[in-house]
Amino acid sequence: MNLITPAEHPFAQFVRILGKGKRGARNMTREEAREAMGMLLDGEVEDTQLGAFLMLLRHKEENAEELAGFTDAFRQRNLAPKIAVDLDWPSYAGKKRHLPWYLLAAKALADSGLRILMHGGGAHTAGRLYSEQLLELLDIPLCQDWDQVAMALDERQLAFIPLGAWAPQLQRMIDLRNTLGLRSPIHSLARILNPLGARCGLQSIFHPGYQAEHRQASQLLGDHAIVIKGEGGEIEVNPDAICHLYGTTAGQAWDEEWPALSALRHLKPESLDAHHLVEVWRGEAEDAYGQLAVSATMALALRGLGMDRDQAFAEAQRIWANRKISN
Template identity: 45%
Template sequence: MTFTHHEETPYPEHPFAEIVRILGKGKKGSRPLTQEEAHRAMKMILADEVLPVQLGAFLMLMRVKEETPDELAGFVLAAWESFQIDNDGLVDLDWSSYAGKRRHLPWFLLSALLLAENGITVFMHGASGHSAGRLYTENMLGYLGLSCANSVAEARQQLEQRRFSYLSLEHFCPKLHEIIELRPILGLRSPVHTLVRLLNPFNAPYSIQGIFHPSYRPVHQLAASLLQQPHMAVLKGEGGETERNPDMECLVQSVHHGELSDENWPALFPRRHVKPEGLDPEQLAQLWQGSFIDEFATASVIGTAAIALKLLGKADTQQQAHELAMEYWKARDRLKFNRP
């Protein structure tokens, strides 16, 4: 039995086959997708118009070559078109949380709640469980007496009531959540892990993202620029979350109205701390309430909040941003976040 060249096959070609061919046509013949092609591809994926074998091929071909800013922008635009969310200016800061923490507790949660206490509305989105042995945000909020939202409507309610809400990806884009869940089957992360960080479903004017691999930082930055996101910052966060590690220098790459900038934030300690033996999520509330004292954790909370405050234009310099974050922390309402 002989297989003929694709132009001569007797069966009509599946519309998604062209996308797979562009990405997979050998070393010399393949090329990245244009923004328009990426948009079309993701539209078909989200509409369930792609066979599982095609989706697997697409995800792994993308993974091998890595996403371009144009591809990411096309994917995000298709995702935006699939959301049923009113962008009415409710959210100030979009905060993505997809990595999970392994070496340290998610101190960034306290940074986000500190901003919320000071009048900044923070929407956090993420997914849990795709990597074993990590602490995911949605499982951590209960330790602060907070519940996750289970729908866009509930998220909106929480944002109005307490200026903070966390909503899992499965509740606003179930198809992308399903693809993230393929990680144990494919053995690798896919371009969806990058794409979800850029989603900003409430179209907040400010967004902040953490990544693990430094090479992704400029890709996020350029994609945000193509998407005309007014203000976005991306950093190599602790464990891949949006969290500044106070023991290390932190490069933050930003976009402000199409203008790209890079800024180094210095380490806050001369030498590194020893990572804790085990992780006790009870310490999140204890640190906030002042019954647990830890200089690394406190510097993490303040340092991460400072980066967000500078992004938000609440301070002109790193020094001012840091001082403002410290003021917020000292003045926090310590009676909050008691577990029910």
């Protein structure tokens, strides 16, 4: 008879920290989060542990220390080369109420010479319109590795790379969304990673309360970032609402509130026709909501690069007027 007690799996401690009942469960420290994510990224965790960990973290809600620790683990393993980038632009939510006007903002900013890296996690939720689905239509380079990114940034100043091309372990976790029935915290984590160390990271966090946590995580990491509650969860300023900017620069947190650009709310379109984006880009159609959203989103990015609000809006208007409508 074998009476030897089986050894506990090394990752079990992290599941226990999060799941040990109402009184026993607690937040992880930054160091614990770093170790836990390191094991996840290195494939040292059983699938059952992965699912349990992600859902317990989702239920508890991740905090700034944990986000910083997770990012530490990724950056220790990040294989991306040194490529100069001005803006890190995560795109993971998809849009369902309005068209993704942020894509026109990014295109216009890139036309002006700013180097922008966009990345996303695929069309994981039905009924939403994702950046990846519109890249060809809008002539935005889709890259599958960092060499292609470097070339696209040199030639076009804009590149989109899927998460699975540079962090397949994280993409697998995102893909569990339809298995687990809920989004995991990886959707939030991907927004903060800034794999190429861009001058400014833009982050959109939809759920109230999370914006301050993300700002604090970026502050702990020493990053320059602006976090907003973007329209639909994407980095897009809603011109019909007040926009609160949660910023951090050189370790110092700052806040700024931008008033709504429209006195009345625009009507939501009955359907989303992506070709309308092309028509507005080429000047063949107008869209009152869309053009305000583009202008404000461009101003947000320019604010992140050091301009004040008035300068940023004036420069955004100049850049839009001088965009290359042939592409």
